[in-house]
Amino acid sequence: MVVCLLGVWADPVRAPHEHEHDHGPGAPVQYFRPPPSAPAVAAASPAPALVALPTPVVEAPLAEVTPVVPVTAAPALVSLVSPAVAPPHATLKPIASPVAPAPATAEPFTTNMPGDFPEPPYPRWARQQGLQGNLLVLVEVSSAGSPISVVIRESCGSTALDDHAVVWVRQRWSWAPGPPRRFLVPFIFQLQ
Amino acid sequence: MSAPRLKRFNPLFILAASALAVCAQEKPVTPEKLKAVVVKGTSIGGEVTAVSPALTLSGKVLADLSQSTLGDVLADIPGVASSYFGPNSGRPIIRGLEGDRLKITQNGTSSLDASSASPDHAVSVDPLTIREVQVLRGPAALLYSSSIMGGVINLLDNRIPVERLPRSATLFGRMGSADGLRALSVLTEGSLGDFAYHLDGFNKTTQDLSTPIGRIADTASDSQGAGFGVSRVGAFGYVGLSYSGLNSTYGVTEPGIEIGLRQRRWDLAGSVNAPTAALKSISYKLGVSDYEHSEFAAGVAGSTFANQGWDGRIDFELTKIGSLEGVVGLQSGRFDFSVVGAEAFLPTTRNANDAVFGSFVQALASASRLRYGFRVESAKVSANAWVHEGLVSNPGSASASFTPASLALAWVKDLSPEWATTLSLTRTERAPNYQELFADGPHVGTDAYEVGDGALGKERGIGIELELAKTRGAVSGSFSIYYNRFSSFIAQQANGQGPDLTLTGGDDHSGLARFDFVAVPADFFGAEAKVNYQLHDNATAKLGLEFFGDFVRASNRDTSEALPRISPGRLGVALHGLASGWSWRLDAAYHLAQNHLATTETPTAGYTMVGASLGHDFKLVGTDARFTLRLTNLFDVEARNASSFIKDTLPLPGRGVEAGLKLNF
Numbered sequence: 001m002v003v004c005l006l007g008v009w010a011d012p013v014r015a016p017h018e019h020e021h022d023h024g025p026g027a028p029v030q031y032f033r034p035p036p037s038a039p040a041v042a043a044a045s046p047a048p049a050l051v052a053l054p055t056p057v058v059e060a061p062l063a064e065v066t067p068v069v070p071v072t073a074a075p076a077l078v079s080l081v082s083p084a085v086a087p088p089h090a091t092l093k094p095i096a097s098p099v100a101p102a103p104a105t106a107e108p109f110t111t112n113m114p115g116d117f118p119e120p121p122y123p124r125w126a127r128q129q130g131l132q133g134n135l136l137v138l139v140e141v142s143s144a145g146s147p148i149s150v151v152i153r154e155s156c157g158s159t160a161l162d163d164h165a166v167v168w169v170r171q172r173w174s175w176a177p178g179p180p181r182r183f184l185v186p187f188i189f190q191l192q
Numbered sequence: 193m194s195a196p197r198l199k200r201f202n203p204l205f206i207l208a209a210s211a212l213a214v215c216a217q218e219k220p221v222t223p224e225k226l227k228a229v230v231v232k233g234t235s236i237g238g239e240v241t242a243v244s245p246a247l248t249l250s251g252k253v254l255a256d257l258s259q260s261t262l263g264d265v266l267a268d269i270p271g272v273a274s275s276y277f278g279p280n281s282g283r284p285i286i287r288g289l290e291g292d293r294l295k296i297t298q299n300g301t302s303s304l305d306a307s308s309a310s311p312d313h314a315v316s317v318d319p320l321t322i323r324e325v326q327v328l329r330g331p332a333a334l335l336y337s338s339s340i341m342g343g344v345i346n347l348l349d350n351r352i353p354v355e356r357l358p359r360s361a362t363l364f365g366r367m368g369s370a371d372g373l374r375a376l377s378v379l380t381e382g383s384l385g386d387f388a389y390h391l392d393g394f395n396k397t398t399q400d401l402s403t404p405i406g407r408i409a410d411t412a413s414d415s416q417g418a419g420f421g422v423s424r425v426g427a428f429g430y431v432g433l434s435y436s437g438l439n440s441t442y443g444v445t446e447p448g449i450e451i452g453l454r455q456r457r458w459d460l461a462g463s464v465n466a467p468t469a470a471l472k473s474i475s476y477k478l479g480v481s482d483y484e485h486s487e488f489a490a491g492v493a494g495s496t497f498a499n500q501g502w503d504g505r506i507d508f509e510l511t512k513i514g515s516l517e518g519v520v521g522l523q524s525g526r527f528d529f530s531v532v533g534a535e536a537f538l539p540t541t542r543n544a545n546d547a548v549f550g551s552f553v554q555a556l557a558s559a560s561r562l563r564y565g566f567r568v569e570s571a572k573v574s575a576n577a578w579v580h581e582g583l584v585s586n587p588g589s590a591s592a593s594f595t596p597a598s599l600a601l602a603w604v605k606d607l608s609p610e611w612a613t614t615l616s617l618t619r620t621e622r623a624p625n626y627q628e629l630f631a632d633g634p635h636v637g638t639d640a641y642e643v644g645d646g647a648l649g650k651e652r653g654i655g656i657e658l659e660l661a662k663t664r665g666a667v668s669g670s671f672s673i674y675y676n677r678f679s680s681f682i683a684q685q686a687n688g689q690g691p692d693l694t695l696t697g698g699d700d701h702s703g704l705a706r707f708d709f710v711a712v713p714a715d716f717f718g719a720e721a722k723v724n725y726q727l728h729d730n731a732t733a734k735l736g737l738e739f740f741g742d743f744v745r746a747s748n749r750d751t752s753e754a755l756p757r758i759s760p761g762r763l764g765v766a767l768h769g770l771a772s773g774w775s776w777r778l779d780a781a782y783h784l785a786q787n788h789l790a791t792t793e794t795p796t797a798g799y800t801m802v803g804a805s806l807g808h809d810f811k812l813v814g815t816d817a818r819f820t821l822r823l824t825n826l827f828d829v830e831a832r833n834a835s836s837f838i839k840d841t842l843p844l845p846g847r848g849v850e851a852g853l854k855l856n857f
Contacts, residue, residue, distance in 0.1 A: 109229040122233025123355055128250040128323055130235065138223055160358030167356065167383075172427070182223035188230045 370848025372399025501527025581698025641690030
C-alpha cells in the first residue's frame with residue numbers, strides 16, 4: 001500500500017478515485033497479461049472476491065488481440081475478437097489466438113477517428129535505462145474534443161514511462177467535437 | 193544485451209482495482225478501446241545512424257561502474273587503459289593513444305580543461321552525473337575530432353534536458369576502504385509545464401591511497417561540484433541553459449605538491465525539429481568555460497594553469513534521401529591557455545580551431561552499408577614572447593597554422609541476422625598543440641624537462657581495422673584487429689638531462705630527464721576480443737561467462753624502439769549472474785608484462801587482478817534502493833600500470849571494499 005500511496009504522491013494525475021470510473025460491467029479489469037512469474041492472485045488471499053471475477057486473461061502476443069468490450073458508440077474503431085479466456089489460476093502460457101496476430105510494426109498509430117493523435121516518442125532516458133512495457137490509459141474527452149482527464153489504468157511498472165504517455169495524450173491528442181466520450185488506449189513501449 | 197523487462201503489474205493495484213470494480217455497479221459510458229499505440233525504440237547503442245557510437249554505456253551498466261575517474265570507468269573495455277596518475281586523475285587511453293589524440297567531449301563540445309596537457313590534470317567531469325558514455329570510432333568520430341585513430345569519447349549528462357524528464361530525486365552515497373572514499377551525490381530532475389530542469393551536486397573526499405606497499409602519501413583529495421540546467425521543451429525541439437562548477441584539491445604523489453582545480457562553465461544548447469523539408473533537425477551548442485588549476489607546493493601556489501575559452505557547434509541532420517542519411521556541421525572554438533608562476537613550462541598561447549565536418553551512412557544492396565565521413569580543420573596556435581629563468585624561449589610572439597584533413601570509411605556487412613563484419617579505413621591528421629609546439633621548461637606533472645618544437649608539422653596516419661561481431665544469441669561478442677601507421681607521430685623522445693639555468697638566474701634542472709617533442713614514424717597494431725556465453729537467461733535468473741582480452745604494440749618505425757607507456761594487454765575471464773534479486777560478478781584479469789621499452793623506461797611486471805561485485809535492488813521504506821558492493825584486488829597484488837607516468841612510485845590500489853547505496857525517491 002505504501003507503494004501505491006507513493007505512486008499517488010509522486011504523480012498528481014493518478015488520482016485514485018479515477019480508477020472507479022471504468023469498471024462497468026464487462027469492462028476489462030486487465031488488458032495486458034500479467035507477468036508469468038507474478039503470483040498476483042495467490043498473493044491476494046484476503047480477497048476471495050477476486051477469484052470470482054470474470055477476469056479475462058488474454059494472451060496478446062503483439063497486443064492485437066483485444067478482450068471483449070461492449071461496443072456502445074463509434075463503430076469500426078477496432079475489430080473485436082472473441083477473447084481467449086483462461087481461469088485466473090491457470091498457468092499463464094501463451095494461448096493460441098483465434099486470429100493471426102498482425103505483426104507490430106513501427107508504423108505510426110492510426111485510427112479512423114477524426115482528430116489528431118500523434119505517436120509519442122520513445123524518450124532517451126527510458127532507452128538509457130532500458131525501460132519498456134505495456135500500459136493502459138483511460139481518457140475522458142470533453143464535447144469540445146480535448147482530454148479532460150487522462151489516467152493510468154494499467155501501469156507498465158515505471159511511473160516515469162506511465163507519466164510520459166499520460167502527459168503526451170493530455171498535451172498532444174485532440175478529438176473532433178462531439179458528445180463526451182471515454183477511451184481506453186493501450187500503449188506498448190518496445191525496445192529492440 | 194537484453195534490456196530488463198519491467199513488471200507490468202502491481203499486484204496491489206489489481207487487488208484495489210478489483211475491489212473497486214465490485215463496488216462500481218454502473219457506469220454512464222463504457223470506455224471504447226482503441227488499437228494499441230506501439231512505440232518502438234532502439235536500445236541505446238543499437239541505433240544505426242550516421243552518428244551512432246561504436247560503444248555506449250548507460251543505465252545500470254554505467255551505474256555499476258560508478259568509479260572515481262573517467263579512466264577507471266572505461267578501463268574494463270577491451271582496448272582501453274587508464275593513464276592512472278593516482279586515484280584522482282585518470283584519463284582513458286585507447287589503443288595506446290592518449291592526450292590530444294583522444295578527444296573527450298562533454299555533450300559534444302570540448303571539455304575545455306587542461307587534462308590533455310598533462311596526465312596529472314584531472315578530467316573535469318564527475319562520473320556520477322554522466323548518463324551515457326559514448327565511444328565513437330570511424331566516420332561518426334569525425335563529428336568531434338580530426339584525430340580519431342583511438343576514437344572519441346563523448347559524455348552525455350542531463351544538465352540541459354533535451355526532452356521532458358520524469359520527476360526523480362536520487363541520493364547516492366559511497367564509502368571505500370582502499371582510498372578512504374566518502375562520497376555523497378544528489379540529483380533531482382523533473383518537468384514543470386513546458387520546462388524541464390536538472391540539478392546535481394556532489395561532495396567527495398579520499399584519503400591517502402592504501403596499496404600493498406603501504407599508504408602512499410600525497411594522494412588524498414577533496415572535491416565538490418554542482419550543476420543546474422533548465423530547458424524549454426516541446427514539439428519544436430528544445431532550448432536550454434546550464435551552469436556548472438567544480439572545485440577539487442588533490443595530491444599527485446609528489447611530496448608536498450597539491451593541485452587545486454576550479455572550473456566554471458556555462459552551456460547553451462538547443463535543437464529545432466524539421467525546420468525545412470531537407471533537414472530532420474538543426475542542433476546547436478555553445479560552451480563557455482573558465483578553468484584554472486594551481487600546483488601548490490607546501491600550500492604556496494607554484495604555478496597556475498588557466499584555460500579560458502569557448503567551443504560551439506551546429507549540426508544539420510539531413511532528411512533521409514533514398515538510402516542515405518547524414519549529418520553535416522561546423523565547429524568552432526577558441527581558448528587562451530596560460531601558465532603563470534615559477535614552474536611555468538609553457539608560454540601563454542591563444543588557440544583557434546574551426547572545422548567543417550560530415551558523416552554519412554548509406555544502405556547498400558545485399559545487407560551491407562557504407563559509412564563515410566570527413567573533417568577539415570583550420571587550427572592556429574599563437575604564443576606570446578616568453579622569457580623565463582633568464583632563458584629566452586620565444587624572443588617575439590610566434591604562431592603556427594595548420595589545416596588538418598581527416599577521412600574515414602567503413603563498410604559494414606551483415607553476414608546473417610546474428611553476425612556482422614566491418615572493414616574500416618581511416619586517414620587522420622592532427623595539428624600539434626600548444627605544448628608540443630612551445631613547451632620549454634620543467635613539467636612537475638611528468639617530472640621531466642619538456643622541450644617543444646615550433647616547426648613541427650601535422651601528425652599524420654592511416655589506419656585499417658577489421659571487426660567481426662556477433663550481436664545476438666547465447667554466444668555474443670566481437671573481435672577486432674587493427675593496424676595504425678603514422679608517417680609522422682609526435683612523440684616525446686628522451687634527450688639527456690635538463691639544462692642548468694643557474695647562470696641566467698634560474699634553477700638547475702640537470703636532475704630532470706629532458707624530453708623533446710619530435711615527429712617520428714610510428715606503428716600501432718593490436719587486437720581486441722570479448723565473448724560472452726550466456727549460460728542461463730531469464731527475467732529472474734541469469735548466468736554468463738565472459739572472456740575478454742586486448743593487445744597493443746607501438747613502436748618507432750625508424751629505430752624499432754617501443755613507444756613509452758603502453759599497457760601491453762590483458763586476458764580476462766568473468767562469471768556474472770543474477771539470482772534472487774542479487775546481481776553479481778567475479779572477474780580475474782591477467783595483465784601482460786611490458787618489456788618492450790622506450791629509452792629510460794623501466795619494465796613493468798605482469799600481474800593478475802581479481803575482483804568481485806554485488807548489486808541488489810530493494811525497497812527501503814517504500815523507496816527504490818540499490819545496494820552495491822565491490823571488492824577490488826582481492827589478493828592484494830602489488831601491480832604497476834604500464835601506461836602510468838608514475839608507476840614506479842605508485843602501484844595500483846591494494847585490496848579494498850567499496851559499498852554504495854542509491855536511493856531513488
